[in-house]
Amino acid sequence: MTFDINENEPTVSITVVGASGDLAKKKIFPALFALYYEDCLPQQFTIYGYARSKMTDADLRNMVSKTLTCRIDKRENCTEKMEQFLKKCFYHSGQYDSPENFAELDQKLKEHEGGRVSNRLFYLSIPPNIFIDSVRCASLSASSGNGWTRVIVEKPFGRDSESSAALTKALKQYLEEDQIFRIDHYLGKELVENLSVLRFSNLIFEPLWSRQYIRNVQLIFSEDFGTEGRGGYFDNYGIIRDIMQNHLLQILALFAMETPVSLDAEDIRNEKVKVLRSMRPLQLENMVVGQYKSHTKGGVTYPAYTDDKTVPDDSLTPTFAAAALFIDNARWDGVPFLMKAGKALHNKRAEIRVQFRHVPGNLYNQNFGTDLDRATNELVIRVQPDEAIYLKINNKVPGLGMRLDRSNLNLHYAARYSKEIPDAYERLLLDAVEGERRLFIRSDELDAAWALFTPLLKELEEKKIIPEYYPYGSRGPVGAHYLAAKYNVRWGDGVDQ
Numbered sequence: 001m002t003f004d005i006n007e008n009e010p011t012v013s014i015t016v017v018g019a020s021g022d023l024a025k026k027k028i029f030p031a032l033f034a035l036y037y038e039d040c041l042p043q044q045f046t047i048y049g050y051a052r053s054k055m056t057d058a059d060l061r062n063m064v065s066k067t068l069t070c071r072i073d074k075r076e077n078c079t080e081k082m083e084q085f086l087k088k089c090f091y092h093s094g095q096y097d098s099p100e101n102f103a104e105l106d107q108k109l110k111e112h113e114g115g116r117v118s119n120r121l122f123y124l125s126i127p128p129n130i131f132i133d134s135v136r137c138a139s140l141s142a143s144s145g146n147g148w149t150r151v152i153v154e155k156p157f158g159r160d161s162e163s164s165a166a167l168t169k170a171l172k173q174y175l176e177e178d179q180i181f182r183i184d185h186y187l188g189k190e191l192v193e194n195l196s197v198l199r200f201s202n203l204i205f206e207p208l209w210s211r212q213y214i215r216n217v218q219l220i221f222s223e224d225f226g227t228e229g230r231g232g233y234f235d236n237y238g239i240i241r242d243i244m245q246n247h248l249l250q251i252l253a254l255f256a257m258e259t260p261v262s263l264d265a266e267d268i269r270n271e272k273v274k275v276l277r278s279m280r281p282l283q284l285e286n287m288v289v290g291q292y293k294s295h296t297k298g299g300v301t302y303p304a305y306t307d308d309k310t311v312p313d314d315s316l317t318p319t320f321a322a323a324a325l326f327i328d329n330a331r332w333d334g335v336p337f338l339m340k341a342g343k344a345l346h347n348k349r350a351e352i353r354v355q356f357r358h359v360p361g362n363l364y365n366q367n368f369g370t371d372l373d374r375a376t377n378e379l380v381i382r383v384q385p386d387e388a389i390y391l392k393i394n395n396k397v398p399g400l401g402m403r404l405d406r407s408n409l410n411l412h413y414a415a416r417y418s419k420e421i422p423d424a425y426e427r428l429l430l431d432a433v434e435g436e437r438r439l440f441i442r443s444d445e446l447d448a449a450w451a452l453f454t455p456l457l458k459e460l461e462e463k464k465i466i467p468e469y470y471p472y473g474s475r476g477p478v479g480a481h482y483l484a485a486k487y488n489v490r491w492g493d494g495v496d497q
């Protein structure tokens, strides 16, 4: 076998551990191809799939070519590029707890590396119960001898403070913290990355970014499908662990942090940790949980969560949760941060809503009657779908009279930018290859996130709190509205655009 290796160029190999699985097919291989297509991968790279399933290189290539998305297929010279990319993809079948099988992989990687400086990235796209075995075997038998070795670890990072600490401790037996890349793919989303740009590079936002002008902040995640196919995993975690403790909390920390000293990973993560550590302990009375039930609409019957065969009939696992959180620091004292996350709701959406205070002594109050909420400004950062940032302002309706309405100053990405937005996994994979750690979770961030949610999760589970049932495809439990009303807040989703 001959390989096209430039004498001085270090080689990079990316091994997808669990290559036969859902995430690998849906996200990781397409993201790697997109990076290759855009010439973002290093000159000398090799991709390996590793899993127990018996496959040949040809089988893996066949699987990957089938999974490359239509988005990519539409691009110029796509087929040609895909063929070149597939030639860089190989497969090795092995057990996750076998140092011998990883040593065989090591041998194959060495053949590709041809004695050059070799950098190796392992992506653990496997269930968490086999993380440690895989890390142990990869680090003992397949670490790079002369370059870096990094490991991307998928969520969930434990299911509470204790299990998360145990996982971190076990990982650190084999890896240094700077080799561990804990992925939270929401941090790789374009509009989440843009949050800091919006805030720190526009004078008009940062001065308003505090309790003085902001009345509440809403972090909303909704999906219009249930746990389809993932019930086994989901029932052990629930929506609070699946979405709130990580994706929404990470967004909150980025949103609320103080200006970092620089854009370096450590400076940003230092500020995020401070936010997490300033948060008030979560209380049960500030939380609403729900679970979807079957619903028939237009002659179609949508299943209940417990209709999933891998979910026990009496499961109390929440598929919906809403919470009011507070940051007890000078900037955010008293401002409710409301989170809402749910599956099987009426739409698929992730957004950040910032509702501003009323204009004091507003000369135009009479135009809004008693419903002053209608007159407050709101900044909406729509993370997905159809990315947009818009600011709701009050505006005079053109004409001779004096009538006001609410209009949007709208930055609609599809209209403004012709370039497609890269998938979060593309950005994060590239960062891991480049050693950029800004968008990955540090262990103290993780500890702080679990410290916030663990007591509440324990209480919910010990008290066997019954979730509020909501029909599949609905807006979720009404309890979420009462919770918001308790803080004089009205959820902003679904009322515009």
Ligand SMILES: NC(=O)C1=CN([C@@H]2O[C@H](COP(=O)(O)OP(=O)(O)OC[C@H]3O[C@@H](n4cnc5c(N)ncnc54)[C@H](OP(=O)(O)O)[C@@H]3O)[C@@H](O)[C@H]2O)C=CC1
Residues within 6 Å of the ligand: 018, 019, 020, 021, 022, 023, 024, 051, 052, 053, 096, 124, 125, 126, 127, 128, 130, 154, 155, 156, 233
């Ligand atoms: N799928 C998704 O949308 C998301 C997944 N994640 C996380 O990514 C990781 C991978 O997810 P996903 O691809 O869905 O997982 P899968 O269940 O598809 O598992 C991936 C591979 O791991 C192997 N595997 C599965 N179960 C076991 C087991 N009990 N013991 C040993 N090997 C097993 C299988 O490969 P083989 O049998 O060939 O060895 C399988 O193809 C998980 O940690 C998940 O929580 C995070 C966000 C979203």
Ligand SMILES: O=C1O[C@H](COP(=O)(O)O)[C@@H](O)[C@H](O)[C@H]1O
Residues within 6 Å of the ligand: 185, 223, 242, 350
């Ligand atoms: O991490 C997860 O995220 C997905 C939603 O990701 P998105 O990028 O499609 O919004 C969610 O479906 C899944 O339950 C969760 O584990």
